[in-house]
Amino acid sequence: MATTDEVTPDAAGSATDEKLLTPEMIEEIRAYFPRYPTRQAVTLPALHVVNAHLRYVPRAAVVEIAELLELVPADVQDTLSFYGFFKQDAPHGQTRAWVCRSISCALRGGEEVLEKLCERTGIVPGGTTADGKLTIEFGECLGACEQAPCMLAGDTLHGDLDDEKVEAFVRSHQGEAST
């Protein structure tokens, strides 16, 4: 994981003083303050707020979050990098899909679903389609094993996946964007 003192050209607002956190995001983050006795406990909620808006958490945003939470950037970066959930170099696609590869799904063709999705979209797991519409990743057990093989795309669970459903999913994410 890169350190914060490395100069990384972020996609948004590089080399300017432009802030990444909008007043709206700051408002959302502040709303969490009364829930916890420490500011540090707002780290994950804040990361989720920023991620929901930007689809990633660039390092410059880490610095701004730290300021808001009265922490040093390293504290926030330390937590962020533990999870492997928040992208930092480029936003994920409009829809982020996790295909389950854990045991109950694997037993019913989960790995083949992931393969097929990648083949149809021309990306590797972790990649994003060129039009920025779809990111495909593997996930571990999504807690929906009765619908194996399954995938969580945005907030929507797609269960009992077969070739037809995978095909329909890919097509619906090639035309108009749907999140």
Added chain:
Amino acid sequence: MAEFEPVLLANISNEDSHTLAAYEAAGGYRALKRILADKSPAEVVELVQSSNLRGRGGAGFPTGLKWSFLPKDHPGPIYMCVNADESEPATFNNRILMEEDPHQLIEGTILACYATRASTAYIYLRYEYPHALARLQQAIDECYDKGYLGKNILAHDFSLDIYLHRGAAAYICGEETGLIESLEGKRAWPRIKPPFPAVKGLFQKPTVVNNVETLCCVTHICDRGADWFKSIGVPADPDNPRDAGSYGPKLYCISGHVNRPGCYEAPLGLTVRELIENQGGGVWKGRQCKAAVPGGISMGLLSADELDCPLDFSGPGKYDCLGLGTAAVTVVDETVSIVDFLHNTTRFMAHESCGQCTPCREGTSWALSMLNRIKAGKGRLQDLDLLLEIGDSIGIMPGTTICGLADGAAWPMKNAIRKFRGEFEEYIRRTNPDGCETTEPVEALQIIGVH
């Protein structure tokens, strides 16, 4: 024996089961009103203690006893953490409870907080449950409106706030002290115990961590009493003074190669075979069962001739498995290679190890490298002994790690290799006829991992 009436899933066939109106129409919040009017917090702890309720999160620790460890007369705050991180592969019963009957959990949480004098409860919910998130938030909002949450609940000297806290896709956040660290905004590194959370937990204050299903059981114990609860399930073994019994209803998950995968409720003590045949509708495609996971992959593996294993707190241990775990069964049919099975479960553990303890971090990733190599036809027979050595030496039980994730990684390894050694050997000999006997070091394969 009288036909078992569902308890935890009694209402979910009702389309509106997630709403306050439907929940109250079915008797919901009746227990809360009665308890607040009639019982002191200490009496509720006693009630739960006398029900012999044991935690449903995996360890089976007696719930009332855990509550009794909180310091007496503590000035507060005391915290409650609801463990809704449910990430053990093959497990999804907490999800069903939260999506379909969130008020049952909220009522249990309020009752548990009253008993433990907790003034704030955080529901630590795994990220992958957006639907449960929405349902719980709606339920919490309804409760504030109705005066079941907030200041002076139902005009009593008891106040409580419940907040939802969303995880970020890490299995280790389900371990109770990993959960606490994560909630505090840090990396989810489990803590060395003692101190136990009851003494020094969240924000260094006394804390109780309970599983979703455990708290749902509390709701019904408060409603119907300890004797009713103990009329369900498996009584303590009189010949084993350490057996605390396995009482109450349980949600069983069944998935993998069965005809009707799903979440079903029955008394504790159902056998794996009954679950597969009756609830699960039998093995799919007319095939035979080869092996089954008894309670999430961490608990190990049963072979086809061990399916009479009862799913109660002491059952799986009699078959060399780790325990009841989450009572989530995955069925592996005769067409599956046991090498593939172990590769999959080991990959999960290597991916989810938090990296804090060297035996767990290195042990799981070495085991995965070996299994990658075996799977690719470059295995040595000697690798099986190395895998067993890893399995026997990582975990809390051998005393080399901080948390139980490593035990959960070890058990599938030990069970799969000891119970299916012939198949592993046959696979290695067949796929690597020239190199299987070598004891010389061989290179690991480079496998590209993507998060």
